[in-house]
Amino acid sequence: MNTNKLYFNKTCNYIDKHLDQKLALDQLCKIEHLSKYHFHRLFHLEVGLPVYQYIKLQRMKKAANQVYYYHHLSITQIALDAGFENTESFSRAFKSLFSVTPTQFKKSPNWTPITENIKRENSTMKSSQITDVKIQWFEKTQIASLSHKGSPQTLHTSIKRFINWRKAHHTTPGLSKTYNILYNDPNTTPEDEYQFDIATNITEKNLTSENNLKENKHGVKLKEIPEGYCAVLRYSGSDDNLGELINLIYSEWLPQSGKQLRDFPCFIERVKMFPAVNQNEAVTDIYLPIQ
Incomplete structure (x- = not known):
């Protein structure tokens, strides 16, 4: 058995x-x-x-x-x-x-x-789960981004602010992509240094210029995800395991690949998000910028 x-x-x-x-x-x-x-x-x-x-x-x-x-x-x-x-x-x-x-x-x-x-699968990540990493070119993407700075325990307040901004500007997940930029690891970073960006791509159908973002009560600003090659892994399942999987890409895939990191943080695209779908049906694309 x-x-x-x-x-x-x-x-x-x-x-x-x-x-x-x-x-x-x-x-x-x-x-x-x-x-x-x-x-x-x-x-x-x-x-x-x-x-x-x-x-x-x-x-x-x-x-x-x-x-x-x-x-x-x-x-x-x-x-x-x-x-x-x-x-x-x-x-x-x-x-x-x-x-x-x-x-x-x-x-x-x-x-x-x-x-x-909730401890499910917290220690289940295996080296075999990063064998599907692919190298892809990522096109330069302008994003409307809200930066959360401070304790990860208060991240929900920033997420809610960004949701309200998206609704007001007609950029909901059904109309545009959702990105998170992961500047550091919440498990090893002091709370006052922790940063996590919540973002959506800017398209012609929603925002078309920087002026639309100069002043808003939500704190959303214009940023950019630069073009370049990325190591990409699609993950299906709960966020409970996401951090451990990202650490595996850094600790195991990267040394074996011989690739060098670019000067931009790891970021993810929320292809399907919980609780809009069940946890096991959530889909996340992990991007590690490389050169």
Whole structure:
């Protein structure tokens, strides 16, 4: 029996895709061809959480994102989408995890309970997962960019500001691309030095000149992603593993490639984004500028 860290990927992907449905243990056992007597123990050992706690955390993670970013959704809609029968049971579960109600979370979110508890695949990245790196030419791209500077724990406030700017300027993800520029590693960078840019490409259909960006209350500015060759890797799955995968490209692919880095940070394109799609269906293109 295969008991490596990727053993329960099919089960986790199934759970992520069916968070709005009742998830029966018998069905989950069938996916891995295990009896329930072994499933619980192995899932906990491999994923790091008991299966029902994992399901609860994934539902709450999606719900928390919907509460904070999707103001057009009512708490009732979010509760039903998370698999709860009513808002009362949803609010109790939400408060037991975040120590605040969904309404309070909307005003002042704290993501720490999620980031500390969800451990799925945090140590599953393998060297084999960077064998699909390709070298591609990236065309010079003008972007409208908002720089987040400071603690990664407050990144959500910058993301929300940028979302509001995109809506006002008709540059939503369905109409233009979404980029993040990763200036440094949040795990090793002092909070006061951390920077993370949220951006979209500027097209003729939305913004056509720098003047459109000179003054705006959101802090969005005109920048540019320069042309040049990049090492590119497409990744499908949760952001929980993204940092580790990027580190693998730096630590393993780059030395083996013989390539040199250009003077521009690693950046990513959000091809499909959570929570617009399920976590396992999110698609991210990683770009490492090289020469």
